[in-house]
Amino acid sequence: MAITKKDVEHAAMLARLELSEDEKVTYTSQLDSILKYVENLRSVSTDGIEPTAHVVPVKISLREDNVKESLVQDEALANAPEKANGCFKVSRIIE
Amino acid sequence: MELYNLTIHQLNEKLVKREITSSELTEIFLKRIEGVDGKIKAYLTITPEDALMQARDADKRLVSARDITLLTGIPISVKDIFCTKGIRTTCASKILNNFIPPYDAAVIKKLKDAGAIILGKNNMDEFAMGSSTENSAFFVTRNPWDTERVPGGSSGGSAASVAAGECAASIGTDTGGSIRQPASCCGIVGLKPTYGRVSRYGMIAFASSLDQAGPMTKDVMDCAIMLNIMAGYDPMDSTSIDTPVPDYTKALTGNIKGLRIGIPKEYFVEGLDDNVEKAVMGAVEVLKKQGASIVDISLPHTDYAIAVYYLVATAEASSNLARYDGVKYGCRAKDSKNLMDMYCKTRDEGFGAEVKRRIMLGTYSLSAGYYDAYYKKASQVRTLIKRDFEEAFKICDVIVTPTSPTPAFKIGEKTADPLTMYLSDIFTISCNLAGIPGISIPCGFTNDNLPIGLQILGRPLDEETVLRTAYAYEQAADWHKKRARL
Numbered sequence: 358m359a360i361t362k363k364d365v366e367h368a369a370m371l372a373r374l375e376l377s378e379d380e381k382v383t384y385t386s387q388l389d390s391i392l393k394y395v396e397n398l399r400s401v402s403t404d405g406i407e408p409t410a411h412v413v414p415v416k417i418s419l420r421e422d423n424v425k426e427s428l429v430q431d432e433a434l435a436n437a438p439e440k441a442n443g444c445f446k447v448s449r450i451i452e
Numbered sequence: 453m454e455l456y457n458l459t460i461h462q463l464n465e466k467l468v469k470r471e472i473t474s475s476e477l478t479e480i481f482l483k484r485i486e487g488v489d490g491k492i493k494a495y496l497t498i499t500p501e502d503a504l505m506q507a508r509d510a511d512k513r514l515v516s517a518r519d520i521t522l523l524t525g526i527p528i529s530v531k532d533i534f535c536t537k538g539i540r541t542t543c544a545s546k547i548l549n550n551f552i553p554p555y556d557a558a559v560i561k562k563l564k565d566a567g568a569i570i571l572g573k574n575n576m577d578e579f580a581m582g583s584s585t586e587n588s589a590f591f592v593t594r595n596p597w598d599t600e601r602v603p604g605g606s607s608g609g610s611a612a613s614v615a616a617g618e619c620a621a622s623i624g625t626d627t628g629g630s631i632r633q634p635a636s637c638c639g640i641v642g643l644k645p646t647y648g649r650v651s652r653y654g655m656i657a658f659a660s661s662l663d664q665a666g667p668m669t670k671d672v673m674d675c676a677i678m679l680n681i682m683a684g685y686d687p688m689d690s691t692s693i694d695t696p697v698p699d700y701t702k703a704l705t706g707n708i709k710g711l712r713i714g715i716p717k718e719y720f721v722e723g724l725d726d727n728v729e730k731a732v733m734g735a736v737e738v739l740k741k742q743g744a745s746i747v748d749i750s751l752p753h754t755d756y757a758i759a760v761y762y763l764v765a766t767a768e769a770s771s772n773l774a775r776y777d778g779v780k781y782g783c784r785a786k787d788s789k790n791l792m793d794m795y796c797k798t799r800d801e802g803f804g805a806e807v808k809r810r811i812m813l814g815t816y817s818l819s820a821g822y823y824d825a826y827y828k829k830a831s832q833v834r835t836l837i838k839r840d841f842e843e844a845f846k847i848c849d850v851i852v853t854p855t856s857p858t859p860a861f862k863i864g865e866k867t868a869d870p871l872t873m874y875l876s877d878i879f880t881i882s883c884n885l886a887g888i889p890g891i892s893i894p895c896g897f898t899n900d901n902l903p904i905g906l907q908i909l910g911r912p913l914d915e916e917t918v919l920r921t922a923y924a925y926e927q928a929a930d931w932h933k934k935r936a937r938l
Contacts, residue, residue, distance in 0.1 A: 364816065367819070368812050368816040368819060369812065371815050371819060372811050372815040373774075373792075373795040373796050373799055374799050374800050374803075375797055375799070375800040376800065377800075380805075384812055388813055391762065391813060391871060392813075395762060395830075397755070397756060398760070398763075398829050398830060401753070401756060401833050401836065403833060407832070408828055408831030408832045408834070410661060411661050411691065412647050412838065412886065412912075413647060413693060413887065428554055433554070435554060436780070437780060438778055438779070438782070438783065445779050447791055448790055450791050
């Protein structure tokens with residue numbers, strides 16, 4: 358299952374990456390060789406084997422609904438590339 | 453020996469006896485950084501004013517002899533992956549070039565509360581993706597033992613700063629070997645604790661089911677001292693484990709009589725450097741002489757670990773790095789046509805080649821039609837790798853292997869082919885997939901005077917046996933007293 362430039366363009370779109378033509382060519386061949394390498398997993402029988410997503414049991418952490426100190430608005434916005442009226446500002450999304 | 457070459461426990465003695473103040477010590481380390489960091493480039497950011505202010509507070513604590521720990525007044529460095537309140541935190545990426553966190557990571561807070569002095573933030577591979585620190589968006593860090601060579605990675609700046617005497621100790625993170633492999637390359641001690649032993653809160657995420665923070669130090673005692681402070685449950689990290697933290701320094705008895713050491717045959721194969729093999733087998737002999745017994749074991753799924761890792765880690769990374777969208781923090785590309793265009797341009801400009809490659813691989817393998825063949829399959833084989841260790845630990849107490857198949861390689865040697873670089877993590881990756889603790893300690897030098905690392909792996913939450921074994925070897929072998937000449 359060879360990876361094509363079209364596959365790379367599709368993944369780049371999903372990942373929100375604007376790749377140059379050069380990058381598309383490089384990643385097509387590099388991803389292809391990495392994916393060929395990982396095909397060795399096919400030789401492992403995994404019928405009935407549960408997948409491991411986490412090695413420790415992850416429980417949902419809940420706490421009492423008490424008001425606690427949190428970041429104030431100025432601190433939360435301090436790193437924003439653009440802000441306006443106490444909000445993060447982006448370009449218009451509804452034409 | 454120069455003060456900057458001393459360990460935490462040696463410096464603590466001098467601080468407590470008032471032979472030196474923390475302020476004086478901090479000045480000594482700052483001067484050392486000024487003297488050698490132009491050559492080594494271990495630091496992305498140096499924070500002298502903050503450090504000296506912390507040192508004055510530490511001195512007050514030391515004078516009153518109240519509320520002091522073994523770390524009070526000790527100058528350390530930290531990998532630039534940990535959020536530090538008010539201090540630029542870049543993760544060695546252009547996309548976070550101007551990011552100033554409004555809070556401290558849990559580990560940073562613990563170290564500060566203990567009285568440690570933070571000298572600055574260490575260089576690393578961008579977003580911890582790499583094994584040589586060559587993937588930093590800013591500059592390459594050099595190995596103090598041979599400045600033509602890499603310090604390993606991704607915590608290469610941390611390892612180099614310890615080896616060069618630019619701090620007393622440091623902290624790094626380890627997703628597939630990023631503490632242990634650079635520790636091995638730089639001739640220092642590096643521990644990756646059990647997954648969940650140390651809080652990940654405020655540690656910039658790469659692969660959340662594998663990432664773990666740990667100490668990087670000049671000897672095993674220092675490693676135990678640091679872990680005592682770093683470990684523990686944190687309600688802010690839902691994967692942190694809620695079990696009591698023992699005093700790890702108590703485990704350093706020097707006695708390993710009756711300890712069963714497993715040697716996995718899959719780790720002594722083609723591609724293993726002769727010098728490394730000789731040093732590791734020599735270390736096994738030393739452990740045997742101290743009363744440990746050797747058990748031949750098998751970890752049959754070792755060959756699949758790299759493939760599993762590069763599917764699991766990239767899948768998690770593609771999701772974790774979605775947050776860098778140019779909206780809430782970090783850089784934003786100029787002159788974009790609309791929101792979508794802004795996202796795509798920002799991410800293309802902000803991420804380096806290796807980060808993009810991994811985001812692409814993760815996105816592809818999670819995308820419609822490929823999920824079962826790649827991510828799910830890898831997660832199932834991960835279960836088998838974990839079971840390999842569970843089986844092995846029925847007949848042995850620790851597993852001993854080389855940390856890395858080769859000593860530090862030359863700068864530029866492995867940058868052309870990503871797969872070759874990935875293979876340098878072949879002995880460290882399984883430990884993260886299984887979630888178990890692992891340490892790298894110095895076990896000798898090559899003919900070219902490059903450090904070699906010994907890896908000791910243990911059962912989940914059994915850092916004590918890992919440290920006990922490491923300490924017994926270290927005290928018998930004495931490699932930890934050698935320092936790089938600069």
